[in-house]
Amino acid sequence: MNRLLGCALGTALLAAGAVQAQEKPLVGIVSISANEANNARYIKGAEKAAAELGWQVSVIDAAGSADQANAAIQNFAQRDAHAIVDMVFPFSSIGAGLEAAKAKDIPVVTWGGGLGSSVAATNGSGGPMAVPVIEKMIADMGGKGSLLALTYRTGEVCRNREVALDEIVAKHPEITVTKNEVRIPGYFEDGGQYANAWLASHPVGDGSLAIWGCWDDPAIGAIGSLRSQGRDDVKVYGVNGNAQALENIRNGHMDATAWQDSFTEGYNMVKMLKDVADAGGNWQPKAAEVPAVLVTHDNVEQFLKDHPEAVQ
Known part of the structure; x- marks a missing residue:
């Protein structure tokens, strides 16, 4: 009972x-x-x-x-x-x-x-967050050279970041931009494949070169192609500041990102x-x-001390 x-x-x-x-x-x-x-x-x-x-x-x-x-x-x-x-x-x-x-x-x-x-x-909102990274990239390129932009137009964030890129690059006519749109899912793979194709037409010594992802992951996919080809002459930029991006900045494989809290x-x-x-x-x-934080080689260690949660 x-x-x-x-x-x-x-x-x-x-x-x-x-x-x-x-x-x-x-x-x-x-x-x-x-x-x-x-x-x-x-x-x-x-x-x-x-x-x-x-x-x-x-x-x-x-x-x-x-x-x-x-x-x-x-x-x-x-x-x-x-x-x-x-x-x-x-x-x-x-x-x-x-x-x-x-x-x-x-x-x-x-x-x-x-x-x-x-x-x-x-x-x-995407546009304002990307501006500091884009401005740094243009400065690092010396206002000239070739840029591979990895975009994504289904999401409003990446649309707005691409608009910000276009507005800033328009002031620098000596920069040639190639755009490729990645997929979700598939952004890592697409970033790598588009980078491979772009690198084939941009050999070492072909001026100032950079790759920009409208968020970190496509750019991280591109880093895989750069490393497999032994290319250290191409600067890489992303937005969002995920743990992989921050680790790539620490290791010298990525140049900057904007950490989004x-x-x-x-x-x-x-x-x-x-x-x-x-x-x-x-x-x-x-x-x-919530304002973004620009993270570069110069401040990444201090940033990680201030924000250990960013890599957890």
Whole structure:
């Protein structure tokens, strides 16, 4: 009898726990690439903030597909999510998802997806973050030479970074730019293959040479090609400051990156969602950016002392 009562009590407690978990407000996160280092840091920050607020988090990896992102946002709307976070997809490409969320009064915020339509807030905007790296690269090249730019136009962040690149390079007509767009997934491989093709037409001694990735990973893929060919005459630049990029800077294989504190961006955005919900119809859309940090050979060791979490 006691064992039966114990089993019944255990079942009741499990059921109560399941109900309690279901009752926690749901924050739906739609990531362009959940396993990419910067995305993963943002998600961890968002999860920490959600746990402090007593909310639960569910992540859907859209694998670089705007169609999958729209379907994911619609899925969260059907599940009556408390709020939805769009990671990198521009607001203009998730219209169907935004409409589904708006119909249920579910706030949607973006990480690098920009403000527009019914988006309540954004951070992680791409253009300003890339400017210090691009300016350093142009200075290191002496304002002339050849540049391989590894781009990605499905994500708003990389679109804006490419615009920043174009605007700055336009002031230096002696720089010739070759652009290749990488895929998600496949950015490491594409970076390496495009670098191989570009290097074939840019031998040693062919002037000032540089490779730029609109985020670190394609540039890291290119580093593999440079090392396999023994090329140390090409400068390499990225954006985001993931652990691999920082290690490549320490080892002399990469020249600079802009460290994006994506953990803090994710944390801050979820905390802001409470403000959005509390304000209701009085909320005014806004950008809440976290400044990037330029990391180079000269300051990488001090940076890592100041930010040990960057390589954890």
